[in-house]
Amino acid sequence: MTQDQKGRASRESADVVVLGAGPAGLLLGNLLLAAGVDCVILERATRTHVLNRARAGFLAPNTVRILDRHGLADGLHRDGRTHGTCEFRTADGRFRLDYGTLGRGERHTVYPQQNLVSDLLERYAEAGGRIRFDTEALAVQDASGRHPHVIAREPDGRPVRWDGRYVAGCDGRHGCARRSLPPNAVRHRHDHGVSWLGLLAEAPPSLDAVGYAVHDRGFAGHMARGPHVTRYYLQCRRGFSADSWSEERIWEELDLRMRAEEYGPLRRGPIIERGVVDLTCDVVEPLRHGSLLLAGDAASLTAPAAAKGANLAVLEAELLAEALTGALRRNDEAGLDRYSARSLAFIWRAQEFTQWMTGLLHAIPGQERSEGSFFHASLRRARLDSLRTSRAHQDWFAENYVGV
Numbered sequence: 473m474t475q476d477q478k479g480r481a482s483r484e485s486a487d488v489v490v491l492g493a494g495p496a497g498l499l500l501g502n503l504l505l506a507a508g509v510d511c512v513i514l515e516r517a518t519r520t521h522v523l524n525r526a527r528a529g530f531l532a533p534n535t536v537r538i539l540d541r542h543g544l545a546d547g548l549h550r551d552g553r554t555h556g557t558c559e560f561r562t563a564d565g566r567f568r569l570d571y572g573t574l575g576r577g578e579r580h581t582v583y584p585q586q587n588l589v590s591d592l593l594e595r596y597a598e599a600g601g602r603i604r605f606d607t608e609a610l611a612v613q614d615a616s617g618r619h620p621h622v623i624a625r626e627p628d629g630r631p632v633r634w635d636g637r638y639v640a641g642c643d644g645r646h647g648c649a650r651r652s653l654p655p656n657a658v659r660h661r662h663d664h665g666v667s668w669l670g671l672l673a674e675a676p677p678s679l680d681a682v683g684y685a686v687h688d689r690g691f692a693g694h695m696a697r698g699p700h701v702t703r704y705y706l707q708c709r710r711g712f713s714a715d716s717w718s719e720e721r722i723w724e725e726l727d728l729r730m731r732a733e734e735y736g737p738l739r740r741g742p743i744i745e746r747g748v749v750d751l752t753c754d755v756v757e758p759l760r761h762g763s764l765l766l767a768g769d770a771a772s773l774t775a776p777a778a779a780k781g782a783n784l785a786v787l788e789a790e791l792l793a794e795a796l797t798g799a800l801r802r803n804d805e806a807g808l809d810r811y812s813a814r815s816l817a818f819i820w821r822a823q824e825f826t827q828w829m830t831g832l833l834h835a836i837p838g839q840e841r842s843e844g845s846f847f848h849a850s851l852r853r854a855r856l857d858s859l860r861t862s863r864a865h866q867d868w869f870a871e872n873y874v875g876v
């Protein structure tokens with residue numbers, strides 16, 4: 473490939489141009505390569521950035537099954553830990569749910585997302601996969617026409633045009649695939665109205681369970697990420713700046729909401745990462761627009777309250793790989809025709825459970841002192857009580873909590 477003499481975009485091609493090297497794009501790339509489908513991954517960030525981005529940690533059993541099915545689970549079996557207990561702490565006391573023994577008896581595997589990304593990247597490179605880091609997709613063009621292509625910017629700033637038969641938009645919530653959707657694409661949005669200060673502490677977990685604290689001052693969460701790193705969340709007001717509180721203030725607030733005085737101290741350590749997350753969600757419908765197909769966060773955003781995002785990304789990547797392989801290896805587009813409806817069924821189930829979980833854990837912000845607040849707080853209390861006492865409710869919770 474050479475740069476056009478007149479400075480126009482140079483041209484390259486692949487049967488499938490995958491945008492984004494997150495869990496969705498990297499799994500898709502691996503599965504396409506394994507099926508003998510020609511593809512390339514374009515990734516806006518640098519390799520170092522991609523390998524160090526700490527996000528999810530709780531992998532659903534279905535995610536592990538998918539990775540197993542394709543021989544991509546060695547790392548998580550070696551270094552991941554299974555996990556099956558969560559603990560709710562409220563003004564009425566605390567209770568534990570051993571969800572690994574409830575419902576279908578399934579457990580999470582705790583394995584940091586950046587480790588999964590690193591495994592997938594390594595396997596993709598070993599298989600000879602093409603990937604361009606530091607290359608930002610700017611627009612997907614002619615997706616419903618005869619010459620679908622992606623205009624991208626190379627690391628040196630020069631434009632490049634990638635022709636493909638299909639474009640897989642796996643470039644997340646702020647990616648180019650979403651910006652390139654035609655006007656008939658619908659984006660259903662919902663704002664849970666809640667924000668979290670997300671924290672990563674270089675400290676061992678403080679309890680052997682996922683901790684959910686429901687407190688008058690707001691929700692607090694505790695999730696192990698490994699023996700030396702723990703994720704904490706503190707509900708905060710919208711517009712809160714992540715740097716507003718000192719580390720001391722953060723630990724005091726966590727102690728208070730997690731009721732450390734009653735249930736034991738939290739193990740402190742330096743806060744190595746912090747950021748504010750607004751709990752919003754959306755779903756794009758449909759997920760196919762001609763040759764452009766969306767997967768992962770590009771297809772749907774779920775608020776992190778129920779840890780569904782990375783798991784949906786893996787599930788959709790497998791469905792999309794199957795569908796693209798059918799189209800390119802067998803000249804059969806039936807799978808692509810079904811892709812959107814099949815994925816959306818899982819997406820809406822995940823959204824529904826996330827909505828339920830968000831309602832369980834939070835007071836409605838801004839309405840704490842309003843007329844309806846007592847009613848809402850009492851409903852939440854009744855819901856927690858039902859979860860504490862009803863085996864049927866616990867089985868339902870377990871099935872939805874670990875499932876996608």
Ligand code: RFL
Pocket residue numbers: 491492493494495496497514515516517522527528529530531585607608609610642643644645646647648670749767768769770776778779780781782783784785
């Ligand atoms: P990603 O991981 O965002 O990857 C998208 C990639 O696309 C690149 N990109 C572009 N590349 C080229 N051109 C462009 N124009 C581009 N624009 C963007 C980006 O650099 C990036 O590399 O999307 P993907 O693959 O769909 O995966 C989704 C998951 O990352 C996400 O759903 C989860 O992290 C959500 N999530 C959790 N999910 C779980 O299942 N379990 C959890 O425990 C969990 N914890 C979390 C989470 C998300 C969090 N944040 C981000 C709010 C905890 C947190 C704090």
